[in-house]
Amino acid sequence: MENIKIGVIGLGFMGDLHANCYSTLPNVDLVGIADKDPQKKELADKYNTKFYDDYKDLLSSDVDAVSVCLPDMFHVDACCDAAKAKKHILVEKPLAHNHESAEKIINASKENNVRLMVAHILRFDPRCVQLYENTSRDKIGDLIHIKAKRATIIDVANRLSSTSSILYYLGVHDIDLINWISRSEIKSVYAKKVEKHNNGNEDSLLAILELENGALGMLDYCWSWPSALPSGYNFNFEVLGTKTGNFIDMRDQGIWEITQDKLSSFDTHLWPTTNGQITGDLRDELLHFSEAIKNQNKFLQEPDFAAKSIKVIDCIFESIEKGIKVSV
Numbered sequence: 001m002e003n004i005k006i007g008v009i010g011l012g013f014m015g016d017l018h019a020n021c022y023s024t025l026p027n028v029d030l031v032g033i034a035d036k037d038p039q040k041k042e043l044a045d046k047y048n049t050k051f052y053d054d055y056k057d058l059l060s061s062d063v064d065a066v067s068v069c070l071p072d073m074f075h076v077d078a079c080c081d082a083a084k085a086k087k088h089i090l091v092e093k094p095l096a097h098n099h100e101s102a103e104k105i106i107n108a109s110k111e112n113n114v115r116l117m118v119a120h121i122l123r124f125d126p127r128c129v130q131l132y133e134n135t136s137r138d139k140i141g142d143l144i145h146i147k148a149k150r151a152t153i154i155d156v157a158n159r160l161s162s163t164s165s166i167l168y169y170l171g172v173h174d175i176d177l178i179n180w181i182s183r184s185e186i187k188s189v190y191a192k193k194v195e196k197h198n199n200g201n202e203d204s205l206l207a208i209l210e211l212e213n214g215a216l217g218m219l220d221y222c223w224s225w226p227s228a229l230p231s232g233y234n235f236n237f238e239v240l241g242t243k244t245g246n247f248i249d250m251r252d253q254g255i256w257e258i259t260q261d262k263l264s265s266f267d268t269h270l271w272p273t274t275n276g277q278i279t280g281d282l283r284d285e286l287l288h289f290s291e292a293i294k295n296q297n298k299f300l301q302e303p304d305f306a307a308k309s310i311k312v313i314d315c316i317f318e319s320i321e322k323g324i325k326v327s328v
């Protein structure tokens with residue numbers, strides 16, 4: 001069977017990783033990459049592909065599918081354009097920057113009969129898949145709480161400025177994980193935020209979630225730590241039930257480097273480069289997407305499920321704005 005022809009739209013941090021990874025997949029031809037920034041043209045030589053400075057020209061080519069790796073707020077237009085051009089879509093998380101846009105994308109994909117997958121990378125992370133196995137009702141008992149903590153250095157928030165929010169950039173990972181692991185629904189949210197740096201982003205954001213099954217959820221987010229925070233981040237995820245408890249400490253990657261002035265770990269799960277090639281969760285995700293398109297297999301997660309997290313995020317923003325608990 002022929003290789004599937006894939007293109008990448010948006011060549012920043014994430015799009016470069018997608019292009020790099022596709023260029024090494026056995027079943028894929030990376031036929032084009034697009035970015036409005038002409039300086040990204042050099043990536044076309046690196047990955048032996050064609051550069052487009054307007055993604056619509058890539059969509060007019062005979063590409064079968066695209067990865068959309070644009071800033072969150074531009075997902076909706078690019079995904080709808082891709083659907084109208086009859087191209088299958090892998091869109092980076094979050095599906096969209098609000099629920100209305102998420103529905104627009106889902107409808108466009110249905111109307112144009114193209115497949116749509118949201119790149120929820122933790123669905124491919126062995127730690128999270130094991131956590132899902134460990135949290136079945138017979139193992140964990142009644143769910144008591146799920147707590148997610150993410151703290152990163154301020155550099156990330158400064159780079160993204162108002163093109164994102166901590167809830168889109170980081171939070172959507174955990175909200176999707178909570179929807180998945182809890183086997184329940186988030187029914188209400190109450191949240192508060194603090195902004196002191198005025199870089200267009202939240203410095204800290206805390207949210208309490210009530211789940212249909214009576215459990216509580218907690219989001220504890222901050223992306224204003226000084227740059228010296230060891231490894232640049234502190235992520236962990238905890239699930240407690242009446243029978244067992246589970247936690248993932250994402251700082252522990254199995255390797256630490258200690259220099260005279262710094263303590264660092266290295267990514268050994270998401271997109272590590274192993275023997276010159278991107279491996280880990282991202283490779284498994286892109287392989288899953290391309291194989292599913294080629295062989296018409298089901299995706300691990302359908303977009304309607306991914307859209308639930310966007311609804312929750314809309315409600316968290318509403319709660320912050322109005323200072324009240326909001327039903328989802």
Ligand SMILES: NC(=O)c1ccc[n+]([C@@H]2O[C@H](COP(=O)([O-])OP(=O)(O)OC[C@H]3O[C@@H](n4cnc5c(N)ncnc54)[C@H](O)[C@@H]3O)[C@@H](O)[C@H]2O)c1
Pocket residue numbers: 009010011012013014015034035036037040055069070071072074092093094119121164168169
């Ligand atoms: N899966 C993950 O763990 C993960 C990690 C980081 C980012 N992301 C997601 O990936 C997406 C991209 O984030 P990023 O950090 O790579 O952003 P980025 O700012 O590094 O890159 C965005 C790129 O898009 C380009 N661009 C912007 N508007 C464009 C347009 N109209 N046409 C063509 N190119 C355009 C910019 O020039 C830039 O190169 C976001 O949705 C983000 O939430 C996912």
